[in-house]
Amino acid sequence: MSKSAGSYFSCSARVPAPHVYVARRPTRLAYQASTTGSAPAITTQDVASTYTATAAAPTTSAAPASAASSSSNSAACPFLQTLKSPPAIELPWTVRLAALLNPEEYQQQVLQHGEMVLAPGMFGNQRQLLVGNGDHAKTVLAGRGDAGLTVSNNSVNLKITAIFGEHALVMIRDAARHKYLRTLITSAYTPEAIASLIPRMEAVVAKYLRSWAAAEGGRVMAYEELKLFTFEFIVAVVLGRDYDDAQVAHMMRLYQALVSGIMGWPYLELPFTPYGRAMAARRQLAGMFQEVVDEARGKLQKGEALGGVVGSLVSAQDEEGNRLTDAEITDNLLLVLLAGFDTSSTTLTAVLANLQQHPKALKKLRQEQDAVLAKHGTGLSAAALRDMPYAEAVIRETLRLSNVVSSLAVEAAQDLQLGEWAVPAGTAMAIPFIQLAKNDPRWLNDEPEAFRPERMLTPEGLKPGWLMPFGHAPRYCVGATLALSEMKTFLALLLRGYDFACDADTTWAPGALGKVPRNGLPMQISRKV
Numbered sequence: 001m002s003k004s005a006g007s008y009f010s011c012s013a014r015v016p017a018p019h020v021y022v023a024r025r026p027t028r029l030a031y032q033a034s035t036t037g038s039a040p041a042i043t044t045q046d047v048a049s050t051y052t053a054t055a056a057a058p059t060t061s062a063a064p065a066s067a068a069s070s071s072s073n074s075a076a077c078p079f080l081q082t083l084k085s086p087p088a089i090e091l092p093w094t095v096r097l098a099a100l101l102n103p104e105e106y107q108q109q110v111l112q113h114g115e116m117v118l119a120p121g122m123f124g125n126q127r128q129l130l131v132g133n134g135d136h137a138k139t140v141l142a143g144r145g146d147a148g149l150t151v152s153n154n155s156v157n158l159k160i161t162a163i164f165g166e167h168a169l170v171m172i173r174d175a176a177r178h179k180y181l182r183t184l185i186t187s188a189y190t191p192e193a194i195a196s197l198i199p200r201m202e203a204v205v206a207k208y209l210r211s212w213a214a215a216e217g218g219r220v221m222a223y224e225e226l227k228l229f230t231f232e233f234i235v236a237v238v239l240g241r242d243y244d245d246a247q248v249a250h251m252m253r254l255y256q257a258l259v260s261g262i263m264g265w266p267y268l269e270l271p272f273t274p275y276g277r278a279m280a281a282r283r284q285l286a287g288m289f290q291e292v293v294d295e296a297r298g299k300l301q302k303g304e305a306l307g308g309v310v311g312s313l314v315s316a317q318d319e320e321g322n323r324l325t326d327a328e329i330t331d332n333l334l335l336v337l338l339a340g341f342d343t344s345s346t347t348l349t350a351v352l353a354n355l356q357q358h359p360k361a362l363k364k365l366r367q368e369q370d371a372v373l374a375k376h377g378t379g380l381s382a383a384a385l386r387d388m389p390y391a392e393a394v395i396r397e398t399l400r401l402s403n404v405v406s407s408l409a410v411e412a413a414q415d416l417q418l419g420e421w422a423v424p425a426g427t428a429m430a431i432p433f434i435q436l437a438k439n440d441p442r443w444l445n446d447e448p449e450a451f452r453p454e455r456m457l458t459p460e461g462l463k464p465g466w467l468m469p470f471g472h473a474p475r476y477c478v479g480a481t482l483a484l485s486e487m488k489t490f491l492a493l494l495l496r497g498y499d500f501a502c503d504a505d506t507t508w509a510p511g512a513l514g515k516v517p518r519n520g521l522p523m524q525i526s527r528k529v
C-alpha cells in the first residue's frame with residue numbers, strides 16, 4: 001500500500017497546500033449570498049453506509065452522475081489525463097448486497113484490490129471510489145470546506161433528509177451554509193460549556209450505576225443498559241433538565257421509530273409504514289423540543305440563567321445579532337439525539353468487553369482513578385477529566401479496533417489529484433474509517449489486532465494518523481469532547497465505586513452502528529466493599 005502524502009491538484013483551482021479549515025464568526029448574509037449562485041446538482045449515489053446509516057437503502061433523487069472514468073471535466077483537464085485511474089472492479093451481486101449488512105467486511109474485500117478502488121454501484125447506479133489511503137482520505141474530508149473540492153453526500157436521499165430535517169448539519173451539502181450554522185451550533189460544545197454540564201453528567205451516570213448494582217444479583221445486560229444510559233444522558237445534557245423514567249422511555253420509543261424510518265425503504269409516508277411512523281415520531285419530538293426552546297427563549301428575555309446545550313443554542317448570535325431559528329435549533333437537537341446515543345453506547349460496550357479481557361489495562365485504569373481522587377477529590381471537574389490520559393487511551397484504542405462509524409460518503413466537486421490517482425469531478429467516494437484505522441502505517445508491524453492502549457500514549461500515538469473515529473476537518477464530530485467526557489465520567493464512577501465482570505466470550509455482529517455483542521454482554525456489578 002502506498003503511503004504517499006495526500007497531495008491534490010484541482011484543474012479549476014490550483015491549491016498549493018492542503019486546505020486548512022479556519023472557523024470564523026459568520027454572518028447570515030454571507031452564507032445567503034454564497035448560496036444564491038447555481039447550486040451543485042444532486043446526483044444519485046451508491047453509498048455503502050454513512051454515519052447515520054442514511055444510505056442503507058437505495059437513493060431516490062435526481063439524475064445519474066457520469067461514471068467516474070468518463071467525466072467530461074476530466075477530458076478538459078490535460079494534467080489529470082496524465083495520471084492513473086483507480087482500478088474498477090466487478091463483484092457478484094451477492095457480495096454487493098452483503099455490503100448493506102456488513103459494510104466493514106465488504107470494504108475489506110474491495111480494498112484487497114488496491115488502496116484506491118472503484119467498486120460497483122449497489123443498484124446499478126454510479127460506481128463508488130473507496131479511499132483506502134488515510135492521507136488521501138484526509139484531503140477528501142478537508143475538501144468539504146471553503147475550497148469546495150468535495151461535498152458531503154448524506155443528503156442524496158430526500159426522504160431521509162426529511163426525517164433529519166433540512167437544517168441538520170449532516171444533511172447540508174453547501175459548505176458556506178454548513179459553516180454558518182456549525183459556527184453558531186458549536187458554541188454549545190466549547191470546553192466551558194461542556195464543563196458546565198459535568199454535574200448533570202455525573203448525576204445520570206451515578207443513577208444508572210446504582211440501579212444496576214441494585215438489580216437482582218447485580219446482573220444486567222450491559223449493551224441494553226448502556227443504550228438506556230446514553231439515551232437519558234444525551235437527553236438530560238442536551239435539553240438541560242431531568243425527565244422521569246416514563247418520559248425518557250416515551251422519547252426512546254419515538255427515537256426508535258425514527259431510526260426504523262431511516263431504514264424504511266421504499267419510504268412511503270402512511271400511518272402504518274416505518275417511514276410514516278418515523279415522520280410522526282419526528283413531529284412529536286420536534287414539538288417536545290419546541291416547548292423547551294420556547295421556555296429557554298422566555299428565560300433569555302428575562303435575563304435568567306439557561307441550562308443544557310439548548311440554552312447555548314438559544315443564546316448563540318452571529319455578527320449581526322441574528323439568532324438561530326426555531327427550525328434550525330429543533331433539527332439540530334434531533335440530530336444530536338441521533339448522533340450522540342448509539343455511538344457512545346456501542347463504544348462503551350466495547351470498552352467494557354476490552355477491560356474484561358485485559359485485566360492489566362483495568363488495573364492501570366483503577367490506579368489512574370486513585371491518583372485523580374488524591375489530586376482532585378471526589379467531585380468531577382474538567383481538570384479531573386483532563387487528568388485521565390489512560391482512560392482516554394482505552395477509549396481511543398477501542399475506537400481504533402471497533403470504530404462505530406464505518407464510513408462516510410463524499411463526492412468530488414472538482415477534478416482532483418490524490419497522490420498518483422486521478423479523481424474526476426462527480427466521483428462518488430467512501431471514506432472507510434474502519435479499514436483506515438486497521439491499515440494505519442504506525443502500527444502495521446506492531447500487532448495491529450492487539451488491544452494495547454499504551455500505543456495511544458506515545459508521541460506518535462497521540463497524533464491522529466489514519467485514525468479518525470470522529471471524522472476530520474470542517475465536519476469533525478461536534479460532540480467529540482462531550483462523548484469523551486461522557487465516557488470518562490462513566491469509567492471514573494464505575495471504577496471508583498464498583499466491581500464488575502462481563503461475559504465477553506461472544507461474537508460481535510453488525511448492529512445499527514458498529515458491531516455489537518451477540519450475547520448482549522451480561523454483566524455482574526456490585527458496590528465495592
Ligand code: HEM
Pocket residue numbers: 051141169170182335336339340341343344347404405408468469470471472473474475476477478479480482483
Ligand atoms: C463515540 C461517540 C461518537 C463518535 C464515534 C462520533 C463520530 C462522528 C463522525 C465520524 C462524524 C462525521 C464527521 C465528519 O464528517 O468528518 C460525526 C459527526 C457529528 N457528530 Fe458525532 N460521534 C460521536 C458522538 C457524538 C455525540 C455525543 C454528539 C452529540 C453532540 C455528536 C454529534 C455529532 C454531530 C452534530 C455531527 C455532525 C457534524 C457536522 O456535520 O458538522 N456525536 N460524529
